[in-house]
Amino acid sequence: MRISELSRRSGVPVATIKYYLRENLLPRGEAVSATQSDYTEDHLKRLRLVRALVEVAEVPLGRIRAVLAAVDDPGLELHTLLGIAQYAVTPQFEAPADDPLWQRAERRTDELLAELGWKVDAASPARGGLVRAVATLDRLGTPPAPEMLCGYAEAAHRAAEWDISCIDPGAARADTVQEVVVTSALMGQALTALRLLAQEDESARRFG
């Protein structure tokens, strides 16, 4: 198909598709002549993936590029790929040096992880994100109760079990890979939305 049809079927403007081609977020179509390339269903699929990550998961384009490179790398194992997908959707930041509050948050986080028996990389961006949330709550004068963190961890574990059980390690790799990335990013959005809805319901029951 040509670029105009790709645009029509995806709902993405031609100018934006050209931009994605320039930015290596979408591979070039096969050149048919100097003024025409042929795009396939795979291009459409990839374009939809990019739009899903941009619009819904709000992943910056630079991160999406990294995710796509991982998706296209046939040598990567699923566990590694999941790590890359996670890295992409987790905002990075540097930990402040010599902040006693931060160090306390790190201690509390590591204690929680030890108690749960979760084996995670100490350099995991998700661990950093959790430390930051705990440290920030502490700074604002409302440190989370250990039981609350534990309850949250149980809830998170329940969701993660579904995520991982959805992965069929025997299925065709190309399909699995996109599914891992998509599930990690979009079901994260779903969980966030569901928590807010549950809050609304619970708040209505108690106060409304």
Place this chain on the structure above:
Amino acid sequence: MRISELSRRSGVPVATIKYYLRENLLPRGEAVSATQSDYTEDHLKRLRLVRALVEVAEVPLGRIRAVLAAVDDPGLELHTLLGIAQYAVTPQFEAPADDPLWQRAERRTDELLAELGWKVDAASPARGGLVRAVATLDRLGTPPAPEMLCGYAEAAHRAAEWDISCIDPGAARADTVQEVVVTSALMGQALTALRLLAQEDESARRFG
């Protein structure tokens, strides 16, 4: 205290504090002379809240302004305030008209909510966010299984129970209000991080 001390104690540059003053994210200090104003501990508290929402929860400044107006409105009930806080942290978007995929996602979402017995506003931004996530997963060819959505909902409900049970309706309003906003936004970050950590652990157990 003067602006330089406010800057030192908060870690926020003076230029940024001036910007927040201009943008009505921080009330002006009491004018002592033509070149000096007095800032209080409340200013520091407010500044920390703004930074927490900007840096950690990644809420845009325009939304933060709306949240702060709600926080400062003494006439608002807790349930209403929670709604405003939710509205602020949920990105807005308009639903596509006449998209059969979207309509299917709406049906599935409403069925889920009915099954769960959750009483939520049909115009709730969180409901919109859930519909969008479901519709996007569908468009990408991996619609979430109903049991999975249900499992996620249970997990979300668990977290939300903690959120709401933390609220003491009898406590001093000014404190409660900030706690509601902060819990909603920052524990959301914590939940996201915990889910990724749980994924990492679960993935390591099964594949790693």
Place this chain on the structure above:
DNA sequence: TAATATTGGAGAGTAGTACTATCCAATGGA
């Protein structure tokens, strides 16, 4: 008291992200 620093206030400038518009020459289709 003189020199230096700080402040409030305003406006302009900057950096990053994600497009969007315009232009061009080379086709392609009616």
Place this chain on the structure above:
DNA sequence: TCCATTGGATAGTACTACTCTCCAATATTA
């Protein structure tokens, strides 16, 4: 033949969140 479309490149735009510079009026300090 002639008008629309395409690939390719460059420049411009919109938005957010600062950051910088300047000014005159104080404050502080040597």
